[in-house]
Amino acid sequence: MRVTPAIALRLTTLAVGALVMITPFLYMVSTSFKAQQYVLKVPPQFIPDPATLANYERVLTKGNFGHFFLNSVLVAGTSTVIAVFLSAMLAYGFARYRFPAREWLFRLLLLGLMIPAMMLIIPQFILAKWLGLIDSLPGLVVFYVAGNLALNTFLLRGFFEALPAELDDAMQIDGANDWRRFLDLALPLGRPALATATIFTFLATWDEYAWALTSITTPENQTLPIAIALMQGPKGTQWGLVFAASIIAIVPVIAVFLTFQRHFVQGLTSGAVKG
């Protein structure tokens, strides 16, 4: 690739922006390698001196971090798959069909994005108790799926609406039923949007704290955000420990991001529409 002035300018802009974006993050990484007495010192110390692996060692060996990690992977993974699939169905239904009360139902869905989640906690807890869904991982999954439908449906609906109707019509003439058209046409073409939805849903369920805290009581069922919150205390917090745990907790989210963002380069750019 030839480096033109335009490309050089673009790269410089990106690099400067990226530097601003990651400086606080780098600081967090650096802190995770500090012993408690060097944490949050003024003036700030960017290169840990002396550096220590003790925080990571403690996170990984003391307590049940691995177990909570596994719980989180199971819950976030399952919730994401189900939520994205159900949202895609919802979005396809809203985008491709006309039926009575369509906009009314859609607005009801949007309302779910607007009410502060905190206010739903108590009614949800009572409901979960009644349905036998408290203190269990499946109970978390059910609420995480329900809680992520609105945003995903809103996001995906726009994309499905933008898909060219010609292809749909062509498949219909070929005799494909609604379900086939959804699976074989809409989902593959909507890959960039589905990838985005997957990335967001995984992050949201991975990081969820309030509901997990409320519904989970048995330590064996706790997820990572609770384990990390327990490292903070009213009378002193070991920040190096919290940061080390937070950095380990970021790894799966980045992995999901890297896996799914690749789908962006495919999409509609190939020009499948023409013809």
Next chain:
Amino acid sequence: MSFTPTRRGALLSMVAGAAILIALPALADDVTLTFWGAYGNGGNSTQQDALNATLIPAFEAAHPGIKIKYVDIPYDSLLQKLTTSAAGGELPDLVRADLGWVPQFAKLGVLVPLSDTMADFKTFADATYPGSLSTNLYQGKYYGLPLDTNTRVLVTSQAALDKAGMSAPPKTFDELKAMADKLKGTDMQVFADGGLGGWNILPWIWSGGGNITDPDLTKASGYLDGPDSVAAVQMLVDLYKAGQIPNLIIGNSGATSTSDGLPSGNYATILDGPWMAGIWKDQYPDFTPIYASIPAGKGGSISVVGGEDIVLTSASKNQDAALEFIRFSQSEQFQVEMVKTGQMTVIPAYADQQTAIAPFYATFGEQLKTAKSRLAISSSSKVDSILSTELTPAFKGDVSVQDALTKAAGQIDDLLAAEK
């Protein structure tokens, strides 16, 4: 509650008999009690380890058939979790509750009044510090027993004393003001605190001879805005305006915290609790804190009681077993073991052992003898919010201290009236 000795003895043996009767079937079928707290928070597991590895096994060995399951909950979210669980009828058997929450939950009706249910309650209650015990009182009944306690004392450093040319920490309000004068022009401020809630300002008001309400908790007007209360707060405001107290006190969360400012020589004195010793030992190994009583005013040297209480919820299906654990929590074994992990005992009889474990506890133990508890009303959290909201403009100089306290007193009057 008053029993003649013989009646109480008879009652005790009756209860003991009943306990045996209840315990017999329990042998066949183990009872598991759930106990919520925040012992293990902050990545410091010594307290939780002492509980899980030493105390609970000891209790279970002494009480076959009863198992204790301790669950650590993040402190910042414990109140929220308790509330939600109360709504769903899913409370645990026992809770280690912040002492401000006891009246709040008592009012909700989710706690068992121990003074009614526990035959030997008075024996245990009488053994504890009165200030700690009183945090369990709500409308004439006691809903818990003190589990651990703490209070605030004045903490200073040799560097500060040297800088002010003093040989000992300030003992009175006047000495504190004199210290401020000596520190004028230096880069050290005489006093720092992290807020304007009751925990922060009541020690000054009480020591200054003022009060927040009348003894019967019916009125704040005339007490909180009485001349002595106003004078005590005015002293702080004057120091603040003279630049001798940092804006940390009005809630600048970006200011250097008291725990860093004292050892680094920014602040000459702070009020703080016994837990700081361990934190400083970790973070400022070269720093030696000097502990002293709160400076005395017209009212003497009066501090504020902190700590946690142990309560029994009405959701518990095994109240007798749970009461056994509460009794155990008051035992020498439990109290002294927790002292070793940095918790102060609630029982003055163990104070000597406590001082032997760590000598600095002596100042705290002494201060606790006269320390008072904050308002034991169900809306005590609102009191803190009222105090800091009304006092912030007084420190900024927008209103007078008298006006601010009068306004606060009026709002607290309403809370007290609603309590009845």
Next chain:
Amino acid sequence: MDQVRRYLAPALFIAPGMLLYLVFIVYPMLQAVAMSLFDWQVVAGAVSVFRGLDNYARALADPRVWLSLSNSGVYMLFTVPPQIALGLGVALLLKDKSPAQPFFRVLYYLPVVTSWVVVSLLFKYLFADKGLINWGLGLQVSWLSDRWTAMVAICALGVWKGIGWSMMIFLAALQGVPQALIEASKIDGAGPWMRFRTVTIPAIWPTVAFVTIMLVIGGLNVFTSVQNMTGGAPGGDTDVVLTYMYRQAFEFLDFGYGSAIAVLLTLLVFALSAIQLRFFRNETMA
């Protein structure tokens, strides 16, 4: 019969998700609204007194509600436009295939994946009296001690944390801009700005709408950063609606009042969203 067949397909697509949503979100939502009409007693089985609209009247007359609403509004106004502009800008720079592209994408996305609690603490520290910001700018400002300077710090965090999110959505949307249109526009001699205005923006318009609406909702619902950076201090001056509501509900256990505030906020956000939806729809037509 025809009717049935016509609606059967959409019904089957919508039913599973909608059912779940109705049971686990809408039903609790109705309960929350019901709570706001009572002096609601939290404990199971306790009798709550019906208060009608009293909680709402109280909220509308509470100066602290208005103060916190204005803080949420300021936060929304000063964080939404930068997030859209910068997010779109970065997405445009990153949309084309290049070896450095995935690397930059990750860097810009990093703030999104770090936990709110941790980054709030980090920003509190950056904006501390002796923190990195004062140190770097040579200032002596107590950022977090005053309402407006504290809002600067809180908004800075909001923008920093949010750019990656809108970038992601714009990136996905930009994949959908037909290459043919861009080529055609190039042949017509349109410059980059002209192409951006006449081709790109119309093509991603629904996404701009989505991002704007979501950010406005998120902006007015700001909570964690304020709770962790200032906690409303000094004296409640930096409270936003949700920190104020949270305190009423979970500290003072005044759930009726807390719910009323939450419902009022929801209605406001809903009205704003409806206006935006109409605006974006009309603009497309034009």
